[in-house]
Amino acid sequence: MTDVEAPYALSATAALGQIEAGTLSAVEWVVSCLERIREREPEIQAWANLNQRVVEDVEARARQGHGPSIPVGVKDIIDVCGMPTMMGANFHDPAPATRDGGSVAIMREAGCAIMGKTVTTELGHRHPGPTRNPRNLHHTPGGSSSGSAAAVADMMVPLCLGTQTSGSVIRPAAYCGIVGYKPTYNDFDKSGILANAPSMDTLGILARSVDDVGLLRRILLEAPAAQIMQADLSDLRFGLVRATPWDSATSEVRDLTEQFMSKLAAKGARIVTVQLDQEIQRLLELHRLISGYEFRRAIAFERTRHFDQLSAVLREGRLADGREMDSRAYQSAIGEVAALRLQLAGVFAEVDILVCPSAAGPAPATLETTGDAAFNSAWTLAGNPAVTLPLFEAKQSGLPIGCQFIAGFANDDLLLAASKGIMEAFGIG
Amino acid sequence: MTDVEAPYALSATAALGQIEAGTLSAVEWVVSCLERIREREPEIQAWANLNQRVVEDVEARARQGHGPSIPVGVKDIIDVCGMPTMMGANFHDPAPATRDGGSVAIMREAGCAIMGKTVTTELGHRHPGPTRNPRNLHHTPGGSSSGSAAAVADMMVPLCLGTQTSGSVIRPAAYCGIVGYKPTYNDFDKSGILANAPSMDTLGILARSVDDVGLLRRILLEAPAAQIMQADLSDLRFGLVRATPWDSATSEVRDLTEQFMSKLAAKGARIVTVQLDQEIQRLLELHRLISGYEFRRAIAFERTRHFDQLSAVLREGRLADGREMDSRAYQSAIGEVAALRLQLAGVFAEVDILVCPSAAGPAPATLETTGDAAFNSAWTLAGNPAVTLPLFEAKQSGLPIGCQFIAGFANDDLLLAASKGIMEAFGIG
Numbered sequence: 001m002t003d004v005e006a007p008y009a010l011s012a013t014a015a016l017g018q019i020e021a022g023t024l025s026a027v028e029w030v031v032s033c034l035e036r037i038r039e040r041e042p043e044i045q046a047w048a049n050l051n052q053r054v055v056e057d058v059e060a061r062a063r064q065g066h067g068p069s070i071p072v073g074v075k076d077i078i079d080v081c082g083m084p085t086m087m088g089a090n091f092h093d094p095a096p097a098t099r100d101g102g103s104v105a106i107m108r109e110a111g112c113a114i115m116g117k118t119v120t121t122e123l124g125h126r127h128p129g130p131t132r133n134p135r136n137l138h139h140t141p142g143g144s145s146s147g148s149a150a151a152v153a154d155m156m157v158p159l160c161l162g163t164q165t166s167g168s169v170i171r172p173a174a175y176c177g178i179v180g181y182k183p184t185y186n187d188f189d190k191s192g193i194l195a196n197a198p199s200m201d202t203l204g205i206l207a208r209s210v211d212d213v214g215l216l217r218r219i220l221l222e223a224p225a226a227q228i229m230q231a232d233l234s235d236l237r238f239g240l241v242r243a244t245p246w247d248s249a250t251s252e253v254r255d256l257t258e259q260f261m262s263k264l265a266a267k268g269a270r271i272v273t274v275q276l277d278q279e280i281q282r283l284l285e286l287h288r289l290i291s292g293y294e295f296r297r298a299i300a301f302e303r304t305r306h307f308d309q310l311s312a313v314l315r316e317g318r319l320a321d322g323r324e325m326d327s328r329a330y331q332s333a334i335g336e337v338a339a340l341r342l343q344l345a346g347v348f349a350e351v352d353i354l355v356c357p358s359a360a361g362p363a364p365a366t367l368e369t370t371g372d373a374a375f376n377s378a379w380t381l382a383g384n385p386a387v388t389l390p391l392f393e394a395k396q397s398g399l400p401i402g403c404q405f406i407a408g409f410a411n412d413d414l415l416l417a418a419s420k421g422i423m424e425a426f427g428i429g
Numbered sequence: 430m431t432d433v434e435a436p437y438a439l440s441a442t443a444a445l446g447q448i449e450a451g452t453l454s455a456v457e458w459v460v461s462c463l464e465r466i467r468e469r470e471p472e473i474q475a476w477a478n479l480n481q482r483v484v485e486d487v488e489a490r491a492r493q494g495h496g497p498s499i500p501v502g503v504k505d506i507i508d509v510c511g512m513p514t515m516m517g518a519n520f521h522d523p524a525p526a527t528r529d530g531g532s533v534a535i536m537r538e539a540g541c542a543i544m545g546k547t548v549t550t551e552l553g554h555r556h557p558g559p560t561r562n563p564r565n566l567h568h569t570p571g572g573s574s575s576g577s578a579a580a581v582a583d584m585m586v587p588l589c590l591g592t593q594t595s596g597s598v599i600r601p602a603a604y605c606g607i608v609g610y611k612p613t614y615n616d617f618d619k620s621g622i623l624a625n626a627p628s629m630d631t632l633g634i635l636a637r638s639v640d641d642v643g644l645l646r647r648i649l650l651e652a653p654a655a656q657i658m659q660a661d662l663s664d665l666r667f668g669l670v671r672a673t674p675w676d677s678a679t680s681e682v683r684d685l686t687e688q689f690m691s692k693l694a695a696k697g698a699r700i701v702t703v704q705l706d707q708e709i710q711r712l713l714e715l716h717r718l719i720s721g722y723e724f725r726r727a728i729a730f731e732r733t734r735h736f737d738q739l740s741a742v743l744r745e746g747r748l749a750d751g752r753e754m755d756s757r758a759y760q761s762a763i764g765e766v767a768a769l770r771l772q773l774a775g776v777f778a779e780v781d782i783l784v785c786p787s788a789a790g791p792a793p794a795t796l797e798t799t800g801d802a803a804f805n806s807a808w809t810l811a812g813n814p815a816v817t818l819p820l821f822e823a824k825q826s827g828l829p830i831g832c833q834f835i836a837g838f839a840n841d842d843l844l845l846a847a848s849k850g851i852m853e854a855f856g857i858g
Contacts, residue, residue: 300532
């Protein structure tokens with residue numbers, strides 16, 4: 001049973017408000033989240049490992065008069081000092097990491113309480129972990145940030161770190177009905193994170209509110225605390241990306257997205273037409289080639305020592321893709337991405353926010369795959385910031401359907417301000 | 430005493446030839462290197478940690494009928510499974526790494542014998558480790574790949590991995606009188622390596638011959654074995670970079686470099702004039718800003734937990750630089766680098782190889798600093814491949830002076846072919 005009045009159900013922003021007002025303590029907040037985890041984890045299986053010392057640490061921090069401790073989950077391909085990084089595989093030495101990844105250290109310094117490590121797919125790729133979708137246990141939560149999305153959606157924690165190389169933040173967030181944010185490439189430090197395809201690997205945030213995304217974003221950037229500005233929709237130009245892979249989306253997703261554009265227009269937003277078919281098709285092909293090439297090398301340890309223990313989808317998918325190019329062709333592909341980024345900068349002179357589905361449909365009714373990233377990969381490679389907002393529901397199943405918004409390179413502030421405006425105008429509940 | 434006939438004194442290419450011819454065994458080669466290390470290490474202090482199992486491993490490999498094991502040293506900011514990664518600091522948990530960095534795994538798979546971890550400066554930055562310059566024990570070996578350069582120069586191993594964020598491969602190689610190679614940005618996988626400034630961190634090679642550089646390069650790229658082509662100098666256009674920081678070099682270095690250009694011309698090479706003052710000055714300033722910003726975040730664990738244990742040069746240098754920009758300014762600086770890379774591509778339409786000093790002078794007579802990277806940083810940020818060749822000697826001290834060669838982005842093959850031609854025509858001994 002979900003108790004909507006319990007501290008665990010609060011957004012981080014709301015809980016911090018209650019702590020400020022003296023109606024909630026930092027320890028109560030963390031303990032409430034832990035109780036929620038204990039209650040729900042047997043069904044959801046969002047956690048690879050829980051931090052057994054977290055209450056003790058939060059109590060010590062409170063005693064020392066420090067500010068509140070925001071409960072956060074960390075995807076289990078990101079190093080947290082003192083806890084093993086299992087990376088969704090079962091053959092690594094489970095020795096604890098000896099240092100925090102840069103972003104984890106920054107979160108700790110800001111007082112975040114690391115509640116534990118969340119389940120990832122195998123090495124951050126496609127083979128699923130045990131996590132189920134809190135909205136329907138027979139459906140995938142998406143991947144590879146499966147546990148992070150499920151833990152936030154199920155109100156175990158208000159915020160999690162995830163990572164995206166193809167669609168690993170946006171897709172699980174959309175499938176689980178929460179907010180997912182992939183910032184501009186390299187916006188958050190990604191040291192101490194298992195490399196998949198370093199030219200596009202991006203650390204992102206899963207949350208239940210846009211304000212919470214902004215809260216953790218400012219922490220990760222070590223920027224002064226500040227509320228996200230809310231954009232006036234009538235100040236913005238939106239463009240629907242009806243390019244490949246548009247046709248692969250269900251008719252329900254396409255209809256909902258098109259209806260949404262009309263609703264935006266009705267709120268005064270300016271709708272512009274964008275032509276991006278060629279660029280996106282090329283980005284998708286470059287994504288396959290570059291990520292294959294980089295992934296094959298970055299997981300050379302597992303590939304050379306544990307090949308037989310890897311899943312077929314990894315061995316025959318991305319690892320096989322990785323053999324298609326030599327280093328010269330790889331560097332040429334990287335150069336082509338730089339040129340495409342420049343072209344996209346031109347597009348974003350004419351439009352503020354691009355709109356497209358977050359995924360082809362709601363979470364598939366399977367635990368064997370984590371769905372498809374075709375709507376996300378181009379933007380991960382291009383490096384533009386992207387957000388998924390839980391705007392729609394599938395008529396038949398009631399499962400959440402996300403809508404994806406993309407801004408110009410480094411225009412994260414505008415994207416989050418627009419997201420806040422959109423949630424205010426169209427958010428469910 | 431150096432025994433120039435001993436296996437340890439051979440280049441890897443020569444030793445492999447002897448093994449092929451049956452006049453040397455793989456085990457003899459490795460044992461000879463180990464004996465050299467035992468004899469010389471008390472003076473040189475190039476090693477943070479030796480691999481105690483290496484002979485056993487090489488013997489097992491030989492028994493199984495596999496090919497020879499090339500002895501290699503690995504800079505101690507790069508993870509080697511089973512050995513601690515101490516990173517030139519003394520406060521980390523010395524637990525062994527649980528996986529190999531990608532490039533280490535690839536080397537192992539190709540049969541390289543990991544002899545041990547070589548000394549790095551503190552966290553790959555400027556504060557020196559204990560290593561001494563084999564050419565004169567009172568002089569710095571350069572940094573941050575101090576142990577890698579000294580171990581190769583002192584014939585303890587034919588090849589080492591180093592990394593470069595400013596000038597950390599080229600400078601120590603030049604100071605120690607060996608060949609240093611920083612490939613095109615991202616040419617070698619750098620997973621499992623302590624991040625300093627990920628937008629420019631580059632894994633490189635230290636060797637005593639250009640052929641050995643090519644040998645390890647092909648291993649790291651998992652490319653078919655092939656000798657480096659030797660370029661005909663008369664087919665190439667060379668340009669001397671007389672831009673900032675040219676004036677900071679000693680008059681001896683400037684004279685030697687200018688005389689070398691005349692000698693190149695005498696060999697039939699075409700000498701062209703290049704104007705790069707503005708580009709290099711801007712790259713150097715962007716290097717300071719971007720590397721500061723990224724470094725500050727990438728070592729957030731050490732910065733937040735061990736600040737008082739860090740050196741003053743780190744605390745007051747790069748960590749302070751890292752506070753100068755916010756994320757918006759950072760992304761704008763990154764965009765400026767992309768534009769400068771395009772501009773440089775235009776320059777390399779007019780010239781094949783740029784020539785400039787590897788450092789302002791020979792290794793300074795101190796063990797308190799590791800020298801200055803002003804001649805290297807611009808090219809590290811720009812991502813162009815660079816090589817230093819041991820072409821000159823200081824008249825008074827007899828210390829080696831390197832000459833640096835830079836090619837267009839991803840033109841590593843041309844750079845190494847030119848390097849081989851230059852060594853053939855001008856190499857000492």
